[in-house]
Amino acid sequence: MTATPGFGNNLVYLSVLIQRRFTQLCAEHDLTNAQAHLLCLVKDRPHGMSELGPLLGLAKPGLSGLVDRTERRGLVQRCSAEHDRRACTVSSTPLGKEIGDALYADVAARLPGIVDQLSPADRRLLEELVAAVIGATASDPCRADGDPAP
């Protein structure tokens, strides 16, 4: 099926709108986008680096640097993996957990405001379609343990 000429570009623009709003909400919690994505993944349980890379779409050096910067903020920490001394896991600190939970709640409450111009029926339809696209079976914070993007 050939795409209508605008749909692909409209999806890009939609993503830009969402990203800008998300960036604003992150800034209110004193987080950058990348730090926010990392924190939302690890705030409920530690993750290994080799698990986080695919989830965040990052190569190893990029992930390592991001963990460095987030750790320097006191929001996460690296721990040795007992089963393999080469590996380490990343977990949130109490502060990181608190900020991550607050951001998640804020995103849940406020980000949907960008579709406020839809009718309630259309908005519910959009919710279902978005869930279908991303394959959510249950809405969980920041897609923890979700499938990596294609």
Add this chain to the structure above:
Amino acid sequence: MTATPGFGNNLVYLSVLIQRRFTQLCAEHDLTNAQAHLLCLVKDRPHGMSELGPLLGLAKPGLSGLVDRTERRGLVQRCSAEHDRRACTVSSTPLGKEIGDALYADVAARLPGIVDQLSPADRRLLEELVAAVIGATASDPCRADGDPAP
């Protein structure tokens, strides 16, 4: 209306999926995301810097740097504004126009693939809802002359 807990976070994840795919398509045209957004705005007609800043969501120094890097690639060029010697406009070079057109066509054809798992009816519904959210009155390349994001 209170948001369902997952919708906001699902929108964020959707935007991540779209951005990753867009990044891949840009890379195939040897463009970064930011350069692609700039090029798509100016490829059909020159824009002033004070017009581009709000469209791209960039402060002046950030826009100036982006234009520098894109100009260095030979894709855009700055021209003096006749009405105001402080101001300048940014236009695409022939090469920039060619690459911008190719990217636009590629995004139109291939980016909608991320919703391939929807039925044709659901997909058409999503097209309409996305258009309603972003306020498109007519699909035009890369939102040239579109409203800036809120």
Add this chain to the structure above:
DNA sequence: CGAAACTAGTTCGCGGCACGAACTTACGCA
């Protein structure tokens, strides 16, 4: 058992990106 192959993660070098403050140059208006 030991060497080779492979793995997990880090460091280096590099370049893209973007903002606040400060700056230069130009315009508009009283």
Add this chain to the structure above:
DNA sequence: TGCGTAAGTTCGTGCCGCGAACTAGTTTCG
């Protein structure tokens, strides 16, 4: 004519992320 404002650039800074190369540790195989 001088002041206030505007348009854009430069500076300093930090975030971000990748390929190549590296270190340390694990696994495989003869």
